[in-house]
Amino acid sequence: MLKKRIIPCLDIKDGCTVKGINFEGLKNAGDPVELAGKYEREGADELIFLDITATVENRKTFVELVKDIAKELSIPFTVGGGISSVEDVRRLLEAGADKISINSSAVRNPLLISDLAKEFGSQCIVVAIDTKKIGNDDLVHIRGGRQATELTTVEWAKMAASLGAGEILLTSMDGDGTKAGFDLRITRAVSENITIPVIASGGAGTGDDFTKVFNETRATGALAASIFHFNEISIPELKQQLKNQKLPIR
Numbered sequence: 001m002l003k004k005r006i007i008p009c010l011d012i013k014d015g016c017t018v019k020g021i022n023f024e025g026l027k028n029a030g031d032p033v034e035l036a037g038k039y040e041r042e043g044a045d046e047l048i049f050l051d052i053t054a055t056v057e058n059r060k061t062f063v064e065l066v067k068d069i070a071k072e073l074s075i076p077f078t079v080g081g082g083i084s085s086v087e088d089v090r091r092l093l094e095a096g097a098d099k100i101s102i103n104s105s106a107v108r109n110p111l112l113i114s115d116l117a118k119e120f121g122s123q124c125i126v127v128a129i130d131t132k133k134i135g136n137d138d139l140v141h142i143r144g145g146r147q148a149t150e151l152t153t154v155e156w157a158k159m160a161a162s163l164g165a166g167e168i169l170l171t172s173m174d175g176d177g178t179k180a181g182f183d184l185r186i187t188r189a190v191s192e193n194i195t196i197p198v199i200a201s202g203g204a205g206t207g208d209d210f211t212k213v214f215n216e217t218r219a220t221g222a223l224a225a226s227i228f229h230f231n232e233i234s235i236p237e238l239k240q241q242l243k244n245q246k247l248p249i250r
Contacts, residue, residue, distance in 0.1 A: 125165050
């Protein structure tokens with residue numbers, strides 16, 4: 001059984017860490033380099049950096065900031081935002097990223113997934129899916145959650161996996177920032193329909209939320225931002241709680 005991973009996320013806007021609710025109302029959450037160092041020391045299993053406005057602003061990810069954060073880390077480091085080519089990925093890997101995350105660019109050009117997997121290996125390619133329930137359907141959203149597509153979430157996850165994605169980062173837009181718990185329904189649906197690892201994201205509020213997502217879905221990772229940034233729960237405290245529940249934690 002794969003050990004479960006606890007993954008803090010740095011949502012970056014204008015070089016600062018930010019956090020909102022349902023992808024809106026962003027507020028400053030601290031210096032990303034300082035936060036990265038803190039999470040390294042506390043025992044995070046991985047760190048994810050998402051430049052959340054790069055696609056909307058039609059620019060590339062802050063490479064220099066990626067370099068500065070990478071210097072603080074020995075744990076796996078995933079970077080996403082504004083990535084649309086082999087050259088973009090190579091630049092970020094050279095800057096210190098271990099994996100890259102693609103979202104809007106993969107939806108627009110699904111073959112990008114296979115191109116990147118062939119060039120760098122599937123283990124390096126994370127496909128991020130921002131999902132929101134509209135009517136009876138779970139629909140994939142792009143452009144930082146601003147634009148709905150006609151793709152249903154489970155089918156897109158299956159396609160991404162078949163094209164060579166090594167992992168899915170699944171964010172429930174309905175749960176994002178609410179601290180009401182992970183969306184177990186959509187996380188379960190996606191994780192049971194693909195064989196690659198799934199990271200659950202959106203809605204973490206308590207240690208019990210992590211216990212539930214690991215016990216009730218096949219997610220192998222769980223991501224959170226504000227509860228870690230604002231010291232509502234520490235990573236060592238969370239890991240001990242999960243170990244007490246007999247969950248296989250790194």
